Amino acid sequence: MKIAALLSGLLLGAAMIAPSAIAQDNGPEARPIYNRDQWLPKSVPTSDDVLRIPVPADYNAPKGSFVLVGGRLFDGTGKAARPATIVVQGKAITAVLGPDDKNWPADAVVYDVTGKTVMPGLIDLHSHLTFMEGADAASVYSSANMSGAESVMRGVKRMGVYLQAGVTSVRDVASHGDAPFVLKRLQAEGQLPGPRIMAAGQLITQTGGHGALHTFQPGYPEIHDQNPNSMVRVASGPDQWREAVRIQFAKGADLIKLASEYSQAEITAAVDEAHSLGLPVTVDSETQYIDMAIKAGVDSIEHPLPRSDAAVALMAKRGIASVPTLVAYRVIMRGSGGYFGSTSRRFELNEQVNENMVAKMRRAGVKMGIGLDVVALAGTDFLPGSYIDELESFTRIGFTKSEALVAATKTGAEIMKMGDRLGTIEPGKLADIIVVDGNPDEDFAALRKVKTAFVNGRLMLQDGRIYKPAHEEVPMPERK
Template structure:
């Protein structure tokens, strides 16, 4: 009898081993909080890197006030009448109607009849992705110049800003392009959303997006690597460029994805993956922070995402565009499963029912940014089909997006102490999402960057010539 019980216990243990391995916690070390050694009084950069900076770093001069509007603050509270006061790049007060407490020299904007709200966030962009006319370059392994890449990114930044998007998470672009655009936007030299950049996508030979890799060209959009040490080194290369996160794509071995996540977390960078089926299981086991796309995964994987706080950026709109323009997702070795408008919504519903944290990302490549702002509105409407209210969908687009960016302490809501990324909408988007077609004004980091629906750039100020000596 004892022997029989022992055999039964052994059999049970053997069956349970895979589940126990998955539930045993991430293999990679947890995300290191890089500013943990800094007192709160020390100012840091307004990105994931949290580098010590002067108190007025990238802050514009002066103050402004938004008076007379209804405020949708992104916290989940109902919209209400309020006045928003900004000094430099910081929201310093949210006042009740009739209260007047701001600097005498502040610029006052009358936004009566309009909605003031946090800027929208797009968690999945590729700012420098090739245009349709450039796709011949795809077959030469993405050999495109840095100048071309930056110009494509600049155009797409303008489209996003005019659609009310004040932050983008760029999850793979060409070479140093996204980092250059990030620096210029942060200093106010160019207009557009603030950028959180991953740098190059990291994959293996034959992996997803490997066609965009050319390891002899530092301007390529993707990098192929082989073995755990090489995956670690690829992470370090993106960190050295100034990455805010790391983007991995299947296929990979368990050892490779674990090494990459471990290295990224040790450097304080969150990791997101483009993965499917068994590769999602591997990514979860490694300890990633978010998973892109509505691709197939098991109920066990979804439950583990909830348990470990792994977020989802479902990106429903690109699969609609693929289905409606090409008839289906064809010719990809990393998409060997049914993928259509029904399957993407079914997976999104599964994650929503389970309680996975979900943010808004669009994955608009080639000429697809031309579908903005309709593409963003369509993604929000899809969230309402998943069970979100309109207001909850907007919270997913603002506060939740900031949390997934690891920027929830600075972005995503209109509250005192937050960065002034603010849009003004001619209508009530929390009641009618289509009102987002009427974004009239946008401030990013306290700078006016959109006025009357057009990109705003301050006039050049002449610098006097030096006097003759």
């Protein structure tokens, strides 16, 4: 009798478990991401972004070579730091030599980095290069209708700050209009010092969804009008979500950024369209919307927002990455006393709850990278402290210091779908390199002393200051 009662109780308890708490995986609804390598052998040169467009062999490569000698190398692979010499030809790392090996080109520029650490440039997976700050950010009208010129100038300022903090790549997950693509092109061509940019274009959400307040001022324009200078695109229904993805792709997007709220049909359509074009998808969502995102087949999920144990397990199983952005919530809640006024944040948010959620993902084996999303209040003015703060958060949830720096470099590149070209200092990788006065793998505070930075083999930071080559005069045409 007791056994029967116990079995009955167990069955009743199982029946009362919410479906979302039971880990089930029937596979993603959207198609897998387009295999960009299937039709392009590695011998074919392609653009140094997610799009992988065929280009000439010397595309965007600076002339000449340089070597970094005398330093200790933290290569980002997980190996311990060691003495080494790094050789760069054009935009690529060609060799990592022992400290006594001088087998480099005779005409190479030699940088003596004795006593310093050479490491891959840091990656910020969650930036908004053109987002407004302070009182301006609180104005819906100004956020929605900032001119393209002002957007670009704000981005230029932030790019310089990022570079001085040792960040050589940013994933811009929503900025105003065409601004992020202009900034990306100018930086890639070497005209503008700053980190390389992987741009999402506009955030895609539904009417009234997260971020939608930045698309309109009540009464002007009308809620369903699309503002080309907005950082958000509102879409309604699966067809409009597909079209919104196609518009970002046409502008040159490296990824697609979606935000709750949405229907299952809408997010599945958007992910399916993005993957068909070869673009990864990241999503800003919470609670049931994370379940929908996982079901659709997204590639990464932003923020430390609530999700079920089943969702965490499925993220780990499917390889869906997380970009926690713990520091962003810390800044918001310490500055304002809480996270107020958002319909997409209707749950408890505090520093410990957030860290507990990220620790749970860490224990489950979810891949995690560093992203800041610090756009409110002083924005990039917090750098490099905000980046150091996020690294320290990672150590509190179980990462060693070296593992946290690998998350900031190698793992970040993998999440961007650029792991074959960025994130480590190895032969064949692009030369995104920083030189730090100190040992950041032992003390993150050393990242306050980034002295030199190369992006794509171009010197962009020297003695801690933005570097731009002197103008070279072009001869006037002769009279004929």
